[in-house]
Amino acid sequence: MVxxxxxxxxxxxxxxxxxxxxxxxxxxxxxxxxxxxxxxHISAEELYLQVREKNPRIGLATIxxxxxxxxxxxxxxxxxFNDEFSRYEVKDSTHHDHLICIECGKVVEFGQxxxxxxxxxxxxxxxFTIVSHKLEIYGICKDCRDRKAMKKR
Amino acid sequence: MVxxxxxxxxxxxxxxxxxxxxxxxxxxxxxxxxxxxxxxHISAEELYLQVREKNPRIGLATIxxxxxxxxxxxxxxxxxFNDEFSRYEVKDSTHHDHLICIECGKVVEFGQxxxxxxxxxxxxxxxFTIVSHKLEIYGICKDCRDRKAMKKR
DNA sequence: TTGACTGCAAAACTTTTGCAAAAAC
DNA sequence: GTTTTTGCAAAAGTTTTGCAGTCAA
Numbered sequence: 001m002v003x004x005x006x007x008x009x010x011x012x013x014x015x016x017x018x019x020x021x022x023x024x025x026x027x028x029x030x031x032x033x034x035x036x037x038x039x040x041h042i043s044a045e046e047l048y049l050q051v052r053e054k055n056p057r058i059g060l061a062t063i064x065x066x067x068x069x070x071x072x073x074x075x076x077x078x079x080x081f082n083d084e085f086s087r088y089e090v091k092d093s094t095h096h097d098h099l100i101c102i103e104c105g106k107v108v109e110f111g112q113x114x115x116x117x118x119x120x121x122x123x124x125x126x127x128f129t130i131v132s133h134k135l136e137i138y139g140i141c142k143d144c145r146d147r148k149a150m151k152k153r
Numbered sequence: 154m155v156x157x158x159x160x161x162x163x164x165x166x167x168x169x170x171x172x173x174x175x176x177x178x179x180x181x182x183x184x185x186x187x188x189x190x191x192x193x194h195i196s197a198e199e200l201y202l203q204v205r206e207k208n209p210r211i212g213l214a215t216i217x218x219x220x221x222x223x224x225x226x227x228x229x230x231x232x233x234f235n236d237e238f239s240r241y242e243v244k245d246s247t248h249h250d251h252l253i254c255i256e257c258g259k260v261v262e263f264g265q266x267x268x269x270x271x272x273x274x275x276x277x278x279x280x281f282t283i284v285s286h287k288l289e290i291y292g293i294c295k296d297c298r299d300r301k302a303m304k305k306r
Numbered sequence: 307t308t309g310a311c312t313g314c315a316a317a318a319c320t321t322t323t324g325c326a327a328a329a330a331c
Numbered sequence: 332g333t334t335t336t337t338g339c340a341a342a343a344g345t346t347t348t349g350c351a352g353t354c355a356a
Binding site for chain 1: 233252254255261263278279280281282283284285286287288289290291292293294295298
């Protein structure tokens, strides 16, 4: 979880930024570095707090502005599970969907290539050109199920 | 779109409220009536404006409070397409998913029973008890596609 | 040098809450 | 008569914006 700050990462990041046509600044590097190293699905506020530890002079507005850019350039994805605020995750090449526990909020990822085909059918019927999809399955995870069973005596 | 106010609807609504264990008030009837007659996926603000025309003394807070109750009792569903605020739709017995145009924001519904089976597989693997799911497919609708093709000369 | 970015604070926007008055049961 | 609901206004929470100063190229 606590990763050492490896300068090589930063070089790799710099390259990614340039490739994506994103101007490189120390703030953006810090933000992206934190985001890329963090566990999945972080909120802007959480990211802000973590970034703050590395550089307290970075403001929340910069977090948001950077997230917008990263999203626009396709490096991160924005999610809104349930009724909450936005959460962000690094976009990797393999698309996946999410299982969300309605009790504890835990988010588990799963791959589901079959859906790709399914959505094509649906979209074709309605004459849509598909760009992306989001499948969120809401349920109760094992831990919460067990806890509930326990409570009932 | 503009529906006449049929008192029989209100009686039906009253019955639905009682069946669901919701206390009946004029405000709630007006709000639910408006929501039930409206086109799909209305926002709280839009609903407020429409309700206001029937009874200007109803406040926005009451809209939100009523929506919470209706949602809790399973009469309406809340959605958060894209990055927008919440939108609400009347819940009917047949589950459906949504195609959302990323250009114009249009939302089209489609039924997709196969997904029910698919999600079972995914959830079983991760040991989740499924409660519900949301599949949102983002793309470009025919109109927007045509418009874009036109613009390119 | 010049245009893009940052930090701060203030604004914007959606949603929630406290409270006294009013209505429902 | 007690409990629940309402309307208003104010608060809360997340996200955006204006602007003067700073930095990257």
